[in-house]
Amino acid sequence: MKTFNKIAPTCLLLLTVLLCSSFTVIEPSFNTDYENDSKAEKVMSKEFAYTNNTSIEVNNSYGNVKVTTWKSNKVKVDAYVKYDATVSNTKEYATKSYRISMSQVGNSIKVTTRHLRNSIKHTINYVIYAPSSIESKITVKYGDVALGNMSGYVSVNLKYGDLFAEKLSFGNDKKANNIVAAYGDIAIKEVTWLNLNIDYGNFALQNGYAIGLNGAYSDFKIDKIKFVNSALSYSDLKFGSINSIKGRLINTDMKIDKLADNMVLSLLYSNVIVYSIDGRFNNIDLQGNYSDGKLTFQNEASFKLNVSSKYSDFKLYNLSNGSQNLDGSFIKTIGVKPSKNVRIISNFGDWTLRKN
Numbered sequence: 001m002k003t004f005n006k007i008a009p010t011c012l013l014l015l016t017v018l019l020c021s022s023f024t025v026i027e028p029s030f031n032t033d034y035e036n037d038s039k040a041e042k043v044m045s046k047e048f049a050y051t052n053n054t055s056i057e058v059n060n061s062y063g064n065v066k067v068t069t070w071k072s073n074k075v076k077v078d079a080y081v082k083y084d085a086t087v088s089n090t091k092e093y094a095t096k097s098y099r100i101s102m103s104q105v106g107n108s109i110k111v112t113t114r115h116l117r118n119s120i121k122h123t124i125n126y127v128i129y130a131p132s133s134i135e136s137k138i139t140v141k142y143g144d145v146a147l148g149n150m151s152g153y154v155s156v157n158l159k160y161g162d163l164f165a166e167k168l169s170f171g172n173d174k175k176a177n178n179i180v181a182a183y184g185d186i187a188i189k190e191v192t193w194l195n196l197n198i199d200y201g202n203f204a205l206q207n208g209y210a211i212g213l214n215g216a217y218s219d220f221k222i223d224k225i226k227f228v229n230s231a232l233s234y235s236d237l238k239f240g241s242i243n244s245i246k247g248r249l250i251n252t253d254m255k256i257d258k259l260a261d262n263m264v265l266s267l268l269y270s271n272v273i274v275y276s277i278d279g280r281f282n283n284i285d286l287q288g289n290y291s292d293g294k295l296t297f298q299n300e301a302s303f304k305l306n307v308s309s310k311y312s313d314f315k316l317y318n319l320s321n322g323s324q325n326l327d328g329s330f331i332k333t334i335g336v337k338p339s340k341n342v343r344i345i346s347n348f349g350d351w352t353l354r355k356n
Contacts, residue, residue, distance in 0.1 A: 026187045026206050028164035032066055032146040034125040040080040043094070048075040048104045055135035056109040056128065063113065063124035064161075066146040069132040076129040077102055077111055084121040097122060153177060158184055168194065176212070213237075213247075230265075267291035276356065277301065287345045294352045295342075301355065302335025305342045312346040317354035 171193025230247035244262035279300035
């Protein structure tokens with residue numbers, strides 16, 4: 001990010017994002033093997049009935065939550081506690097320091113942690129075994145969340161912790177998975193529908209269908225995605241390949257390797273670079289203030305270019321008539337029989353458009 005030097009809290013576990021030829025390979029960097037931690041004690045275990053309408057709500061702090069999917073037609077919750085080395089009498093400490101509650105009313109399962117002291121010398125981890133279609137609502141503060149292959153609705157509210165998910169396949173245009181995070185990193189291998197709101201963190205995604213991105217002071221790296229609706233500020237945004245993006249960027253830099261279809265954006269103090277725009281793209285509409293852009297079209301692209309600008313410079317390469325430097329407002333026809341439109345409204349910006 002060009003305008004903000006992010007300071008992460010010391011308790012934050014950093015997500016591992018390994019660069020490769022595609023874009024990102026995503027794996028969790030935090031240890032999720034809570035059930036096999038030799039220093040942790042299993043203090044509670046309960047099983048609950050499951051139907052297609054069963055939901056689970058977990059509220060935890062100073063600890064982690066893992067959801068592992070299985071084919072059994074029931075839900076099992078195991079609670080593990082790990083004490084600091086300074087705790088000499090764990091039984092006495094447990095009685096005075098925390099309460100764990102697990103219950104089921106109808107189709108609703110609730111798991112809750114309640115701390116009785118301000119001084120926390122323990123970590124409470126929940127390992128949940130459930131069918132993939134369970135509806136999950138998870139709230140965690142000062143801890144991490146690990147999710148398996150989930151087909152039910154997932155809602156996560158996370159502060160000062162990281163999230164890793166294998167696959168979130170729930171969703172449609174009426175209802176999407178929801179993640180709200182602050183001071184943490186989100187890493188997802190695959191998601192269909194997601195609304196994400198993240199501040200002071202990082203988001204990495206390998207493959208997705210439709211995402212709403214909202215946030216500030218964060219970095220976003222997405223390998224492959226169909227549709228994005230964005231409202232970001234003071235952030236960095238990088239895509240491998242994307243079909244369509246629309247929204248608003250403020251003090252945010254965006255880079256796209258391959259754009260297939262649409263780009264409709266309002267820009268303020270933001271920079272946009274697209275390295276390759278498919279010749280069959282549909283529509284590009286950019287409104288920029290104090291913003292710069294570099295757009296590279298495939299050679300076969302044909303379109304009508306409509307520019308309205310003040311205090312802006314436009315450089316055109318290999319679009320028509322070789323190289324041109326233009327300012328003010330102008331209209332140009334690029335290619336043969338163009339049916340596509342590129343509209344740019346710019347105040348105080350530098351723009352470069354070219355064919356590769």
